[in-house]
Structures are given as C-alpha cells and as structure tokens.
Amino acid sequence: MSMLEIKGLQVNYGMIRAIKGIDFHVDEGEVIALIGANGAGKTTILHTITGLVPAKAGSILFEGTELTKVQPHKIVAMGMAHVPEGRRIFQELSVFDNLRLGAFTRKDKAEIAASIEMVYQHFPRLLERKNQIAGTLSGGEQQILAMGRALMSKPRIILMDEPSMGLSPLYVSEIFNIIAEISKMGTTVLLVEQNAKKALSIADRAYVLETGNIVLEGDAKELMQNDDVKKAYLGE
Amino acid sequence: MQMLISTLIDGLNLGSVYALVALGYSMVYGIAKMLNFAHGDVIMVGIYSIFVCLNMNSLPVPVTMLICVAVCAVLGFTVEKLAYKPLRGSPSLSVLITAIGVSYLLQNLALLFFKSERRFLQNFLQLGSIQIGSFELPVISLVIWGTTLVIMIVLNLLIKYTSMGRAMLAVSEDKGAAQLMGVNVNRTISITFVIGSALAGVAAILYAAKYQNVDPYTGSVFGIKAFAAAVFGGIGSIPGAMIGGLSLGLIEALTIGFLPESLSAVSDGIAYALLVLMLILKPSGLLGKKKVEKV
Numbered sequence: 001m002s003m004l005e006i007k008g009l010q011v012n013y014g015m016i017r018a019i020k021g022i023d024f025h026v027d028e029g030e031v032i033a034l035i036g037a038n039g040a041g042k043t044t045i046l047h048t049i050t051g052l053v054p055a056k057a058g059s060i061l062f063e064g065t066e067l068t069k070v071q072p073h074k075i076v077a078m079g080m081a082h083v084p085e086g087r088r089i090f091q092e093l094s095v096f097d098n099l100r101l102g103a104f105t106r107k108d109k110a111e112i113a114a115s116i117e118m119v120y121q122h123f124p125r126l127l128e129r130k131n132q133i134a135g136t137l138s139g140g141e142q143q144i145l146a147m148g149r150a151l152m153s154k155p156r157i158i159l160m161d162e163p164s165m166g167l168s169p170l171y172v173s174e175i176f177n178i179i180a181e182i183s184k185m186g187t188t189v190l191l192v193e194q195n196a197k198k199a200l201s202i203a204d205r206a207y208v209l210e211t212g213n214i215v216l217e218g219d220a221k222e223l224m225q226n227d228d229v230k231k232a233y234l235g236e
Numbered sequence: 237m238q239m240l241i242s243t244l245i246d247g248l249n250l251g252s253v254y255a256l257v258a259l260g261y262s263m264v265y266g267i268a269k270m271l272n273f274a275h276g277d278v279i280m281v282g283i284y285s286i287f288v289c290l291n292m293n294s295l296p297v298p299v300t301m302l303i304c305v306a307v308c309a310v311l312g313f314t315v316e317k318l319a320y321k322p323l324r325g326s327p328s329l330s331v332l333i334t335a336i337g338v339s340y341l342l343q344n345l346a347l348l349f350f351k352s353e354r355r356f357l358q359n360f361l362q363l364g365s366i367q368i369g370s371f372e373l374p375v376i377s378l379v380i381w382g383t384t385l386v387i388m389i390v391l392n393l394l395i396k397y398t399s400m401g402r403a404m405l406a407v408s409e410d411k412g413a414a415q416l417m418g419v420n421v422n423r424t425i426s427i428t429f430v431i432g433s434a435l436a437g438v439a440a441i442l443y444a445a446k447y448q449n450v451d452p453y454t455g456s457v458f459g460i461k462a463f464a465a466a467v468f469g470g471i472g473s474i475p476g477a478m479i480g481g482l483s484l485g486l487i488e489a490l491t492i493g494f495l496p497e498s499l500s501a502v503s504d505g506i507a508y509a510l511l512v513l514m515l516i517l518k519p520s521g522l523l524g525k526k527k528v529e530k531v
Contacts, residue, residue, distance in 0.1 A: 052416070071420075072415050073415050073418050073421065074418070075418075076417065076418035084412070088410055088412065090406060090410065091409065092405075093405060097402070104419055153418065
C-alpha cells in the first residue's frame with residue numbers, strides 16, 4: 001500500500017475546476033516531484049491534501065485514512081507536515097517561537113526540546129538567530145525556518161510548495177541539499193516546484209501537471225530525458 | 237492640588253475600566269479580525285445581571301460578581317456561536333453588520349425586560365475610603381486599579397507561556413499557517429470571545445461599583461469610547477489597549493475637571509478630537525504595528 005494515495009481528485013476554485021480528476025501515489029521513503037507551469041494546479045493539490053481547500057470529489061488516502069473526512073487541524077498530528085508556498089512563517093514571532101509552534105500538537109516538553117536541538121544542529125543558522133524576529137530573516141533563512149518548523153511535528157511525510165521560489169541561486173542549491181538530507185533522514189517528500197531541473201535531479205519519480213491534469217509520469221531520471229519535458233520545463 | 241489628585245484618581249478609575257473593555261475589542265480584533273460592536277452591550281447585560289442579583293438580596297456579593305462574569309462569558313460564547321461563527325470566511329462587512337445587529341438585539345432585549353428607565357444598584361460594593369494625610373482615597377479605586385493590573389499581567393503570561401496563547405498568536409498572524417501547525421482555528425477564536433466577554437463581565441462589576449446605575453444604552457455608549465481607546469492605543473495590541481484606555485480616562489477626567497464649565501460639557505468631543513488627531517499622525521495607533529500587506 002502506498003503511503004499517500006490520491007484517486008480521482010477534483011477541486012474547484014470558485015467556479016473554476018482547478019483539478020480535473022487526478023490519480024497519483026507516494027510510497028514511503030520516496031521523493032516525489034510535481035512539476036508544471038504556473039497555474040497548473042500544483043499548489044491547489046497540496047492545499048487540498050492538508051485541508052486548506054476542500055476536495056470536490058475523489059479520495060486522499062494517507063496510511064489508510066481518508067483525509068477528506070479528517071478535520072484539517074488534526075492532519076499534522078497524523079504525521080503529515082506542509083511547508084506552504086511563500087513560507088508563511090510567523091513574521092512577528094521569534095525563530096524559537098516559530099519552531100515551538102511547529103511542535104504545537106506534541107505534548108512532551110523534553111522531546112520537543114530535543115527536536116529543537118536537532119533542528120538547530122541541522123540548521124546552525126537558526127541557532128545563531130534563535131531570538132531574532134522571524135520577519136527580519138532573509139528569504140533563504142525564512143525558507144530554512146519554514147522547513148525546520150515543519151520538521152518539529154516529527155512528520156513521516158513533508159509536502160513542500162515551491163521551496164526555491166524567490167531565492168538567490170546559492171540558496172536554491174542549499175534548499176535542495178536540505179530536501180535531499182530530509183529525505184535521507186527517512187522522511188518521505190512530496191515536492192511541488194517550478195524549478196523542474198532541480199526538482200527532477202533529487203526526485204525518485206515525478207508527475208507533470210498541465211491545467212489540472214496529469215499529462216506525464218515516471219522515473220525522474222527518465223523524465224529528464226523526455227523531449228517534451230526538456231522543451232517545456234527544462235529550457236533545452 | 238487636592239483637586240488635581242482627585243481628578244487624576246477619577247481619570248485612572250475610568251481609564252482602567254476603559255482599558256479592560258478596550259482589551260476585549262482588541263483581542264477579538266487581533267485574532268478574529270472583526271470588530272465586535274456588541275462588546276459594549278455585553279457589559280450592559282452584565283450590569284443588569286448584578287441588578288437582578290441585588291434584588292434577590294440574599295445573595296452574597298462574591299456570588300453576584302461570579303454570576304456577572306459567568307453571564308457575560310456565556311453570552312459572548314453564545315453570540316459567537318450563533319451569530320459570528322456561521323460567517324467565518326465571509327466578507328468582513330457582513331460580520332460587522334451582524335455585530336451591529338447583535339448590539340441592537342441586546343439593547344432591545346434589555347428594553348423589553350427592564351424598560352427604558354435608569355435602574356440604580358444600591359450599595360453595591362460600597363467599600364468606603366482610607367485616609368492618607370489630609371486626603372481620602374476611595375478603596376474602590378484601589379480595587380479597580382489592582383484588578384486591571386492583575387488581569388493585564390495574567391493575560392500577558394497566558395499568551396506568552398501557554399499553548400493556548402501560542403495558538404492565539406499564530407491565528408492572529410496567519411490562520412492558514414496556524415492550521416497547518418495543528419491549531420484548531422475555530423476553537424481558538426471561540427476561546428478568545430469567551431475571554432473577551434469575561435473581561436467585559438469584570439468591567440461590568442467595576443462600572444456598577446463606581447456608577448451604581450444602568451440603562452439599556454449604558455454599554456453601547458461606554459463601549460464605543462472603549463473602542464476609541466483601543467484604536468488610540470493601537471488595535472490588536474494588549475499594552476496598547478491598556479495605554480489607550482488610561483489615556484482616554486485621564487483626558488476625559490481632566491477636561492471635565494479643569495476646563496470652564498461651558499467646555500466640560502463637550503469632554504467627549506475633546507476626547508474624540510484627540511483620537512482623530514492621533515489617527516492622522518499615526519494611523520496604526522500609539523503601539524500598533526504597521527502592517528505590510530502581502531500579495
């Protein structure tokens with residue numbers, strides 16, 4: 001059984017059918033990339049999985065539980081974290097408070113403290129700035145904070161939405177290294193990216209999305225060689 | 237000198253009660269992003285509950301006070317549940333109109349049950365005064381200041397150090413992101429309403445002790461001024477509500493106390509003029525943060 005299985009998913013955005021009935025799955029331990037142009041529906045899919053947007057039809061099975069029937073705020077505690085587009089860290093709170101909120105659903109104080117130490121170890125920059133107000137961090141640092149915050153819930157799967165958006169090339173590379181590292185730590189990753197080249201380079205498999213439909217899927221390395229993908233998304 | 241001190245004491249009394257009420261407006265605005273115009277009327281209902289308790293006269297005063305706070309908290313919870321919760325996600329204008337509707341509803345219910353004449357609360361919390369040198373300090377003033385101070389401190393601790401407080405901070409900044417952290421946004425908003433309304437209950441007790449009367453419009457007039465105080469201090473900010481409330485109380489007392497009689501009649505006007513001036517100079521209020529709208 002797949003860790004995350006999406007079947008016949010349809011989502012409306014107002015009057016517009018944004019997702020037109022898609023199927024895909026994510027197996028435990030995989031890095032899966034969803035690539036596609038702006039407006040293809042990538043973000044909508046992630047929002048629907050974690051309940052920010054209701055599904056119109058179809059099913060989202062996470063480890064055997066139907067997520068469309070779960071109250072959205074209960075999804076984190078089931079082991080699914082979501083790093084939203086634009087990072088959406090709490091700008092007015094300190095780095096530490098942001099991380100603390102990431103562990104909102106956990107109760108054991110000693111374990112939470114250990115998780116914060118773990119995040120600081122992986123991201124020393126956050127330790128340096130732990131008392132700084134998060135809104136004053138650079139874009140790259142905010143993205144790292146958003147990822148650290150997501151790790152604080154001890155997720156088995158992380159959904160990441162455009163983590164490289166708006167970052168300098170140096171930070172883009174660092175962010176993708178971090179994603180690879182998170183995957184190595186044993187967390188499954190569902191990655192939405194416009195930077196298709198980078199995304200395919202770290203993904204196991206990928207799905208190509210066009211205006212609400214999945215038009216291509218397969219092994220990430222093979223997709224990188226696909227002529228259509230090359231032309232439309234890799235700029236070759 | 238005597239005159240100045242007693243005017244300042246009066247201003248601090250009034251200001252403390254304004255501060256408590258402003259806090260209710262501010263917290264609800266900060267977290268639910270709505271102006272609860274019925275907040276003042278919750279105070280009015282609270283004062284009437286004291287009036288009813290006093291008329292049953294066998295009730296001990298502490299029980300009366302507890303009943304007042306409980307009535308306000310339950311009323312706030314009910315109003316939120318029935319009137320505001322179904323509108324979550326609606327345009328803020330719909331919610332605002334609903335709040336005004338609730339305000340009129342509560343006033344009219346009070347008219348129905350208690351008629352329009354002013355009712356008096358005889359001898360509620362008459363605590364006398366203590367002598368300091370040649371000066372008499374009413375004990376009720378000490379009670380008012382102490383209560384307001386303790387509530388401010390407790391609220392601050394609550395927000396800084398509890399999981400509920402963290403949830404409130406998260407919801408006030410970004411509801412979607414808060415939900416992704418596992419915060420139950422709806423429940424957090426409901427809890428905020430209950431806390432704000434309980435504060436209105438405390439304000440009702442202090443108001444009743446100080447002024448000893450109530451009519452169906454007591455709450456809305458007082459509430460609008462407290463709302464102005466919240467805006468003056470920076471709506472959404474807890475210390476802002478405190479400072480805004482105290483400033484308004486002092487300004488009002490000083491204008492009544494020291495301006496010529498012909499002008500003291502328009503003390504409200506002067507207070508509002510200062511508010512307008514404030515908003516021109518610093519639109520976000522004294523302690524309000526400048527919000528950068530993100531696309």
